[in-house]
Amino acid sequence: MPKETSKTTKRKAAEKAEKAPKGKAKKDPKAPKRALSAYMFFSQDWRERIKAENPDAGFGEIGKLLGAKWKELDEEEKKPYVEQAAADKTRAEKEKDEYDGKKADSAGSGDDDDE
DNA sequence: CTGGTGATTGTTTGA
């Protein structure tokens, strides 16, 4: 089982660090990106409520409040969010479908967005 | 077949 959840597999710090200069070194050319997370949908619907109940809450405050509430919700409460996550997952699945398909077909053709 | 790793996703506010 993979470590716990938190400061494990930390990467953003380095990712943002390389964001300053002109991007020029990725893993996948078009990285089909993954799917959103239940938290993403949950926040989209709660972000307004959080601020509604915490108009004074700042950046980190709301974040913590959000997460705190998120866990407070019952499985049934997150269900809708999780469902969206599952739905988005399917979306990403397709997303990769073309990525994988294209990539397999790009056997030589000169297709490359790059910038 | 199994494991764990990394990559990714979206929000908020402020300088």
Next chain:
DNA sequence: TCAAACAATCACCAG
């Protein structure tokens, strides 16, 4: 424009 707390995820590749 980007940064970090907050949480989930889960597809990916490898031996």
